[in-house]
Amino acid sequence: MSESTTPAPADEAASGRRPIRRALLSVSDKTGLIELATALHEAGVALVSTGGSARAIADAGIPVTPVEDVTGFAECLDGRVKTLHPAVHGGLLADTRRPEHLQQIADLGIEPFELVVINLYPFRETIASGAGFDESVEQIDIGGPAMVRASAKNHPSVAIVVDPARYDEVLAAVGAGGFTLAQRTALAAAAYAHTAAYDVAVASWLYGQVGRSDPESDGWPEFTGATWTKAGALRYGENPHQRAALYRHWRPGLAGATQLHGKEMSYNNYVDVDAAWRAANDFADPAVAIIKHANPCGIATVVGGDADPAAAVATAHRKAHECDPVSAFGGVIAVNRPVSLAMAEQVAEIFTEVLLAPGFDDAAVAVLTRKKNIRLLVMPEGSVPDPLEFRAISGGLLVQERDAIDADGDSPSTWQLAAGAAADEATLADLEFAWRACRAVKSNAILLATDGASVGIGMGQVNRVDSARLAVERAGERAAGAVAASDAFFPFADGLEILLQAGVRAVVQPGGSVRDAEVVAAAEAAGVSLYLTGTRHFYH
């Protein structure tokens, strides 16, 4: 470090800055390591490092002391023991504000570290890759967390950095004569969050393994944990008087979407677009879902549309929009294929809050960015729905498996024809579409569809009769000849009768009511095909 950047002792006391003279580098993710080591060396910082990190630094021609030279012990037990030694931990834990600590380490021949840079073995990535038990256990870092926690406890003396994205801050601090005490405290908090998240991942995984091998287990672990990191504050929550923020989980998903254009996302935008993405991705073919207040006001797909996905997404959007253009005003849209120019030109004509897609054609971006208010979001690659769903309740948490649409009962090949003639291929395809689309509708849900598109949706009513009425009313003349799906059984014939009176030609529903016979008889009398799935899709 040059003399001009090293503060005088009086300045150091006032700011709490501790000049960085010796650093310990031990990183599994070596991103940015060489740049950091180079800059630290050029600033006069002595470097100590572990096995692979030290080799990478030395190979780059930067002087570095292997940690073995500090401990006097070669790394052993396949790397399980490298840094677990008083010569390392004494240098991390000596409180340099205390003369007796300084005296003790001097007597022991231990030198203090002012900077520690660590990131841990990739445990979460290892289990996510489907690695076996022993390989996963081997990726539980021991020495790293011990050093992180020691340095974080001793933050009045040591700066601990666990994130390669913060190496620029390290270099800025070195240039400024060291981190301030406030900066070291913030780094310590981040370090404890890092080890806490790591241990939660290990404990959750291990409890899951215990449950799996216990024949007495109900299959649910005794402990489950997850951790989130703040992505940013939101302007407000569901209402303007509620404060709100967005936190991210480590898995890729909506919370990590890239915003290409538009105003800041709101709390309600996130809720709605999450529902839209869920709905659009229930279809293997190109599909579009338009959502308002977490309910669809239009869903459509184009079977075989991957032959020309650019045209298919435009068609799906047009058909989804036609379902309920009044409600689609100010809605959010999700599409499961990249947005094409043709789709963008249509969307640009309609006031839309958010458009989420796995990507956008350049020409589509050019058209849509002319609209000031629309938010354009790109879903991160590799986003898959979490296999578990969590819902906070007073004093606890409900956890359930995700309601997958590919469960038994979701394929027409498993349905039971309970009334009327067997549907032809096109009708059966529409029934399957209606059944899938209905899953995106809040219960009680009735959805009318024609030609791969919803034409009338009744959602969120506290009885199924009202949902049927709403769906028929919204469909208007389109109800006649449409097919219908119901997310759960008709408890009485009355709800179905509303659909029959409107001219619906085929219906799919789970069945299972004690009055199924009455419901089936009503369909039979009307000459309408009625299929039973045996599976229901409540959505609250």
Ligand SMILES: NC(=O)c1ncn([C@@H]2O[C@H](COP(=O)(O)O)[C@@H](O)[C@H]2O)c1NC=O
């Ligand atoms: N066992 C130890 O004493 C130990 N000390 C540091 N580590 C980890 O070893 C990794 C770096 O190893 P290398 O520099 O050899 O690539 C870091 O992720 C660090 O957290 C250790 N490994 C695991 O426990």
